[in-house]
Amino acid sequence: MPELTHQLLAVNGISLSLYSAGPEQGRPVWLLHGFPECWHSWRGQIEPLARAGYRVLIPEMRGYGQSSAPAEPQAYELLTLCADIQAAMDALGQTEACVVGHDWGAPVAWHLGLLEPQRVKALATLSVPFGGRPKRPAIDIMREVNAGRFNYILYFQEPGVAEAELDADIARSLRLILLGSQGEAFLQDKPEGAGLLDGLPEPQGFPAWCGEDDFAYYQRALARGFRGPLNWYRNFTRNWQRSEFLAGQKVLQPTLFLLGDRDPVGKLETHTLKRMAELVPALEQHLLPGCGHWIQNERAPEVNALLLDFLARHYPAA
Structure with a gap:
């Protein structure tokens, strides 16, 4: 991995922990992690992107790590999460x-594309498709x-319930969610x-895509417990209410979408996947065989090849 710079940005009323790599004058590429992950979940993409000449920016999203x-x-409404990244870009x-x-x-990336049509030149989204405002x-x-x-x-909705289960043994909870399967939790x-x-079955050892040292990064990112990350799930009604001005809008940027064929999201979002091309006119889609939910780790070489090819055509480094 290339040399990383770390800083804490005072943005949008919070402190945002941000790692970065690559030439300082390179075109910015932001890598936004999901649940229950961390900035280190992009470990396989940082060096290839930096080597290609991009300035790679990897935040610890609100509720995680530092x-x-x-x-x-309500501090985790979707537009607020977007505003964290918008304010960091401004800073x-x-x-x-x-x-x-x-x-x-x-979803943060999708909505940044809607909110920032001039600044966001290209999007790449993994695992979660775009269905517009319901x-x-x-x-x-x-x-x-x-x-x-x-x-x-639904289980995550009542504050304190899932926290009691998951925080009882954070390391075990992460092992069961991340390592035991391709997302069957x-x-x-x-x-x-x-x-x-x-x-959920107890995982035996560590998979090839996540060694013991890698897993330690996830543990540190969740050291304070699951409350912040779980709060991301508790704003569906507020997100819907606040996004009325985006109803009917399409994502117009060139967009790469990647999904593993064993990712549970593919089964849960069948309808959304079928209609996504109507809402994202400049969409490129790829289904990765034998791949689960943790796609950028499970299939890092394939993801990198597809991402770099897409960027070379739609957002070249120089």
Whole structure:
């Protein structure tokens, strides 16, 4: 990995922890991580992007690592999360950028594309597709569809419930969620009232894509517990209310979308995947075989090749 610079930026009312690499005058590429991950989840992409001449910026998103972690769920509204990155771009004097997001980082990237059509020149999103603003809050639909059954997002809604389970043994919780499968923690068939970790197999050792030293970074990012990261899930109604001005808007930037064929999100978002091309006219999609949810780690060489090729055509380094 190339030499990294670390700084704490005072932006949008919080302290944002930011790692960066690559030539300081290179075109900015932001890498936004998801749940329950950390800046180090982009370890496989940092060096290739920096070597290609890009200025790579990898924040610890609000609630993680050394960044601020407000206690109130409303502090994690989607537009607020976007504003963290917008304010960081402002602080760094950036008038253009490419934004890459995985998992929860993908909705932030999608909305930055909508909010910043001039500054955001290209997007790359991994695992979570774009479906536009729904006609009503998605959480209402989830409650209807999953009545009587376990659903991890519904389980996350009541503050304190999931925290009690996951914070009891943070290292074990992370092992079960991250290492035991390709994301099966998020697609379990069990009754309402179960816990997230119930029934998940204990992983044996570390997979090839995440060694013990890598896993330590995830532990440090969640050392304060899961409350901040879980709060990202507690704003579906507020996000819907605040995004009315974006209703019907399309993402017009050149966009790369990558999904593993074993990613549970693909099963959960079948309808969204089918209609995404209507909402993202300049979309390129790739399905990676044999790949689960942690796509940029499980298939780093393939992701890097696709990303660098896309950037060379739509956001060249020089």
